[in-house]
Amino acid sequence: MALRSDFESLCGSILHCNPLPFIDDVVNELLVEEIRLASQPQANIVLQSQGTSSLNISSDKWIIDSGAINHMSHYLPSFVSLSPNTSISIATANGDLVPLFDISIIATPYLSLSDVYYIPSLAMNLTYVGKIC
Numbered sequence: 001m002a003l004r005s006d007f008e009s010l011c012g013s014i015l016h017c018n019p020l021p022f023i024d025d026v027v028n029e030l031l032v033e034e035i036r037l038a039s040q041p042q043a044n045i046v047l048q049s050q051g052t053s054s055l056n057i058s059s060d061k062w063i064i065d066s067g068a069i070n071h072m073s074h075y076l077p078s079f080v081s082l083s084p085n086t087s088i089s090i091a092t093a094n095g096d097l098v099p100l101f102d103i104s105i106i107a108t109p110y111l112s113l114s115d116v117y118y119i120p121s122l123a124m125n126l127t128y129v130g131k132i133c
Contacts, residue, residue, distance in 0.1 A: 004111075006037055007033060010029060010030070014026055014029065027132075062125045063127065064129050064132075065127065066128075067093065068126045068127070068128040068129075069128065070115065070117050070131065071117065071131060072090070072116065072122055072125065072126045073106055073118060073119070073125040074120050074125065075125060076120070078106045078107065078108050080104060080105040080106070081104055082118060084102055088100040090119060098119050099119070099121070100119055101119065103115055103117055104116060104118060113127065115131075
């Protein structure tokens with residue numbers, strides 16, 4: 001129910017299965033659909049495999065990343081509230097350490113995530129696939 005409207009037909013077909021499929025099967029179907037949508041120019045989310053180099057992606061797009069340790073964003077306007085915490089650093093895929101400024105909630109017209117790391121130096125927004133599952 002919380003998926004974007006792009007997934008409406010897939011949601012309908014999944015919800016009409018009898019018996020309902022296992023969650024692993026649903027996640028696999030969603031990932032296949034996401035790949036299909038990512039190949040279309042108007043897609044809002046792009047898939048990224050672990051270790052892929054940086055892409056030029058706008059602030060409202062999210063990368064589904066199997067290698068991330070948590071949801072992470074650089075886009076401050078999407079955060080509901082922030083209370084800075086600069087005592088923690090996160091290691092990036094290339095080994096660089098970047099400061100974690102806060103952990104908060106993201107709310108956009110297409111996405112709502114809790115416990116998202118605010119890291120201003122990131123080049124893109126990352127969604128950790130393990131937390132979604």
